[in-house]
Every structure is written in structure tokens, then in C-alpha cells.
Ligand SMILES: O=C(O)CCC(=O)C(=O)O
């Protein structure tokens with residue numbers, strides 16, 4: 001088993017699922033090694049790995065740049081995407097049931113990708129993001145078609161306080177008929193943050209209700225911040 005798979009296997013998945021149910025996110029420290037983070041950052045400049053580059057200012061998505069990987073994905077990303085998925089599929093299915101949504105996701109990631117392909121969502125969605133001083137990412141949801149998985153993950157590739165300051169990860173929860181709640185997280189280099197893509201169930205007095213979630217990144221005050229975002233569904237374009 002590769003060291004990365006071994007680190008994923010050993011993570012506290014019960015604790016992570018509990019945190020996802022309660023808070024809509026889970027932070028798992030130390031999943032990527034320092035060397036793996038450095039390799040991914042070095043890959044930012046390698047042409048041929050990407051299908052699309054997005055300059056965020058152009059779309060008013062924020063300030064910074066990101067690149068979508070193309071298939072076949074680098075081994076490390078492919079491995080992490082399919083290995084983590086199997087720990088999260090039960091959470092997604094519990095959420096669909098709680099909200100009485102008539103849908104279940106498959107237990108294995110390859111089967112989710114088949115559902116995507118059947119819906120013409122064939123483009124890879126993992127992406128690498130780079131922000132420099134003044135960079136930020138406005139609150140959004142990463143949906144790319146009708147077929148979606150309600151959780152996604154991001155690996156921080158830079159060290160807060162050393163490589164950059166500011167640039168906190170922000171999650172908001174919009175409760176019906178109330179104002180939004182924000183959660184601010186500052187994962188370390190190599191940490192894995194799993195979070196809600198679009199909505200999660202919240203327990204109320206008569207069963208569950210839906211809270212809408214969005215995520216973004218606060219302004220980078222100094223330095224350079226890289227992150228690897230892994231979305232489990234694929235995109236139409
Ligand atoms: O830069 C980040 O930490 C988050 C990027 C993002 O929006 C994502 O991974 O979907």
C-alpha cells in the first residue's frame with residue numbers, strides 16, 4: 001500500500017463523519033507529506049497537466065488563479081480522490097435520507113463518475129489554486145451539472161504563518177429565515193479539510209431541515225498560498 005493510502009486508511013473516519021454531521025466539515029491533519037505538497041506545487045508550472053486555467057479576477061470570483069487538471073489525473077490525486085470517497089459516501093446517503101431526497105450515491109467512486117458521464121459530465125474537476133498577496137476566493141458552491149456529490153475536500157499545500165498570512169478558509173451556513181453563520185478554519189500544510197459543497201441536514205424540532213453552505217478564502221495578507229481542491233463529481237465543461 002502506498003504511504004498516502006496508508007495515511008488515509010489510518011485517519012479517524014468515525015470522528016470525521018461525526019464532525020461532518022455536526023458541523024459540515026472535518027479537518028484531518030497530516031494526510032499529505034511535505035514532499036507531496038512540494039511536488040504538487042512544482043506541478044503548477046508544468047504544462048500538459050491541465051485542461052483549463054481560470055484567472056479569478058476575470059469572472060469576479062476573487063483574486064488569484066486556478067487550473068483544472070485533465071484526465072488522466074496525477075496518481076496522487078487519483079488515489080486520494082477514490083480512497084477518501086468511500087469514507088464519505090455513507091455521509092452523503094445519510095443526508096439524502098434525512099432530507100427525504102430520493103437519491104443514493106454509489107459506494108465506489110468509479111460508479112459516481114459513470115453517473116456523471118451518463119449525464120455528459122466528463123471533464124475532470126480537481127484543481128490547484130494559487131493566491132498571492134491580496135488574493136481571495138469569493139463564497140461559492142462547486143456544482144458542475146445535475147449529478148453532484150454533496151461533500152468535497154481541499155489539501156493545503158502551503159504553511160500558514162510561514163509561507164503566507166491571512167488566507168483563512170471560510171464556510172458559511174445559511175439557515176432558512178435567519179442570518180448566516182461563518183466558520184473560519186486555518187488548516188496546516190498537508191492537512192485535509194472535508195466540507196459540504198451545497199447543503200446539509202440540520203436537526204430541528206420536527207425532523208431535519210436543509211441548511212445551505214458556501215465556502216471561500218479570506219484575503220491573503222502576505223506570501224503565497226497554494227491549495228489542491230478535489231471535487232468528487234465531474235463537470236460538463
Ligand atoms: O483555496 C482554498 O482553500 C479553497 C479553494 C476552493 O474553493 C475549493 O477547493 O473548492
Ligand SMILES: [Fe+2]
Pocket residue numbers: 140141142215229
Ligand atoms: Fe471551491
